[in-house]
């Protein structure tokens with residue numbers, strides 16, 4: 001039989017990911033803060049739990065897909081947490097985007113409770129989660145990764161073991177640096193093209209056929225053109241991620257001039273009140289500074 005999965009965090013990403021596991025035949029028990037997300041899990045054949053502990057208790061695999069470091073730490077630790085309630089030998093996979101340091105600390109704490117731990121953040125957005133085509137970047141012991149691989153293959157199209165615990169999160173930090181800079185570059189290009197009176201559809205078609213073509217340009221095209229900033233991936237989350245990028249760069253002793261600029265621009269978007277919008281709303285910052 002397939003392993004029993006406890007899924008903690010049924011948000012934009014977690015809900016469709018858990019549904020893909022259900023569709024693939026995995027028994028999934030879920031816990032999250034919003035009742036309507038628990039109802040949705042039940043509609044897809046999953047079992048809603050009333051607490052983290054109840055979800056984790058009988059699971060072979062516990063997956064967390066939560067906003068930030070503090071959320072992962074709060075569901076992991078304490079008497080009602082995953083570490084105290086999962087059965088020894090269970091697999092704990094944190095798929096949230098958190099600091100590499102948080103991942104290595106969780107792995108050490110999990111080992112103290114007899115758990116095998118992986119960090120496995122993802123890229124590909126809500127559409128990737130729905131389609132099961134995410135990029136899964138995993139960190140942890142190779143044999144633990146091998147055990148989790150079949151589950152990752154349900155969720156993702158590109159599943160890669162990046163190294164020891166924390167390595168998955170370091171790769172995700174690099175991912176978020178590239179995506180932030182790419183979004184900003186595309187937003188600036190869109191505003192430049194529009195204000196210059198060039199046909200935007202024609203321009204983006206030809207750009208996508210050349211070296212400037214990118215997943216950001218393809219997948220965020222409708223957000224840019226329609227000024228549709230429904231998340232998607234919220235500016236608030238990218239702000240958190242730029243903090244992770246900044247910390248990782250400091251720890252590695254690397255200067256990231258573009259990373260520093262993007263950390264500032266994302267923080268400015270948040271300060272403007274755009275934190276709840278999709279990160280393609282970086283375009284609003286470009287428009288603000290353009291001539292009326």
Ligand code: NAD
Pocket residue numbers: 008009010011012013014031032033034037052065066067068071074075095096097098122123124125126232233234237
């Ligand atoms: P989200 O805010 O939509 O969902 C988070 C879920 O966690 C919510 O359902 C919330 O109820 C739940 N939660 C929070 N605290 C909890 C607790 N103490 N106990 C139980 N549940 C709790 O976030 P999201 O967009 O799904 O992102 C989740 C993670 O994935 C983040 O780390 C994000 O950076 C990362 N990520 C997001 C995307 C994206 O496009 N949205 C893409 C890749 C990675």
